[in-house]
Amino acid sequence: MRAHTSxxxxxxxxxxxYPGERGGIRSASLALSASVTASVRGxxxxxKSTLLALLGLILTPASGTLSLxxxxxxxxxxxxRDRLRRQRIxxxxxxxxxxxxxxxxxxxxxxxxxxxxxxxxxxxxLVERLGMGELADAPVTTLSGGERRRIAVARAAVKQxxxxxxxxxxxxxxPAAAKLVLDALGAQAARGAAVLLVTHDPAVAECCAExxxxxxxxxxxxxxxxxxxxxxxxxxxxxxxxxxR
Ligand SMILES: Nc1ncnc2c1ncn2[C@@H]1O[C@H](COP(=O)(O)OP(=O)(O)OP(=O)(O)O)[C@@H](O)[C@H]1O
Numbered sequence: 170m171r172a173h174t175s176x177x178x179x180x181x182x183x184x185x186x187y188p189g190e191r192g193g194i195r196s197a198s199l200a201l202s203a204s205v206t207a208s209v210r211g212x213x214x215x216x217k218s219t220l221l222a223l224l225g226l227i228l229t230p231a232s233g234t235l236s237l238x239x240x241x242x243x244x245x246x247x248x249x250r251d252r253l254r255r256q257r258i259x260x261x262x263x264x265x266x267x268x269x270x271x272x273x274x275x276x277x278x279x280x281x282x283x284x285x286x287x288x289x290x291x292x293x294x295l296v297e298r299l300g301m302g303e304l305a306d307a308p309v310t311t312l313s314g315g316e317r318r319r320i321a322v323a324r325a326a327v328k329q330x331x332x333x334x335x336x337x338x339x340x341x342x343x344p345a346a347a348k349l350v351l352d353a354l355g356a357q358a359a360r361g362a363a364v365l366l367v368t369h370d371p372a373v374a375e376c377c378a379e380x381x382x383x384x385x386x387x388x389x390x391x392x393x394x395x396x397x398x399x400x401x402x403x404x405x406x407x408x409x410x411x412x413x414r
Contacts, residue, residue: 176200177331177363183223183233194219195386197233201332201363201379206355208374209367211383217367218263218336220383224365225334226254238331259325259362261335265317267309267324273316274305277323288327295323300349315341322350326357333357335366339373351376 178201186193194216201207209217222228223235226242229250235242238257242250254260259280267276271285277292278285285292296305299319309317322338333354339347351373358364368374380391 176202177238178224178365179234179236180224181234183220183230183235185219185223185228185230187219192216192219193386194223194230194383194388197223197383197388199381199388199390201365203331203361203363204358205363205379206358206377207363207365207379207381208377209365209381209383209388210369210371210374213369215383216386217383219386220388221260221262221334221336221365221367224332225258225260226250227260257331259328259330259333261318261321261325261333261338263336263340265321267317267320269308269310272306272308273301273312273320276309276320277327280324280328291327292323295327295353296320298349299323299353300346315343315346318342319346319350322353326353326362329357329360329362331362333362333364335364337367337369339368339370347373 180197180199183194183197192214197220199207209220211217219228223230226237237253240253242253245253268279271279274289274292274296275285277296278288281288293305296302299322301316301319304312304316309320312320318338318341322335325333325335335354338350338354342350354364354366366373366377374380378393380393382389382391
């Protein structure tokens with residue numbers, strides 16, 4: 170799906186360093202528009218999850234600017250940033266982070282706040298669309314890793330946020346379940362969300378209209394069919410760089 174509107178999420182030259190020598194983001198710029206799907210690939214440890222946390226207002230960049238729906242997030246207090254994130258962004262983190270004392274649909278409904286029962290219908294409906302209707306009432310502690318991941322995707326999407334950021338949403342899923350997740354994310358883009366997902370799977374990345382690669386903390390956009398942008402690193406180059414880490 171292609172961009173038809175002005176970008177909803179704009180990152181300009183973001184930098185972030187963890188304490189110590191390792192890791193972080195050296196340089197990341199992107200502009201994500203409504204109704205667009207984008208993928209981020211790269212070797213393990215290159216900074217993909219860190220980038221997602223920066224874009225999701227979970228980490229604060231050391232320099233660079235990040236604007237969400239026209240708001241320069243660097244000018245906001247911590248509390249204002251948290252509020253903006255809750256209002257505008259749905260995030261699926263790699264470790265998923267479901268609440269163990271709630272069942273599957275209740276976890277999805279937490280996206281709306283504490284009144285879970287008021288959002289039972291939307292939450293259960295999305296759980297069903299992700300192929301988990303029979304497990305909607307199951308305690309999440311009894312779900313498999315892949316099932317928990319699908320519940321986390323439903324939680325990120327159920328409030329119909331402007332931006333959905335998903336860290337490896339199809340990891341650990343069989344092809345049928347992965348398709349349900351990708352279809353659900355595609356449906357979110359179709360209704361107007363900007364969807365960015367981190368993936369190790371080239372087939373998943375290629376489903377996305379825009380494709381990015383992170384290498385050693387630097388983000389570049391890859392050329393797709395109708396675009397001429399930074400050249401993509403060759404797979405063997407990525408593998409050899411990964412081996413050097
Ligand atoms: N909290 C942290 N403190 C210090 N270093 C960290 C921290 N989190 C991540 N790093 C380091 O930052 C680098 C990038 O980590 P990140 O998790 O962003 O990589 P990634 O590309 O998502 O990796 P993977 O594909 O393995 O999930 C790594 O070298 C990692 O060890």
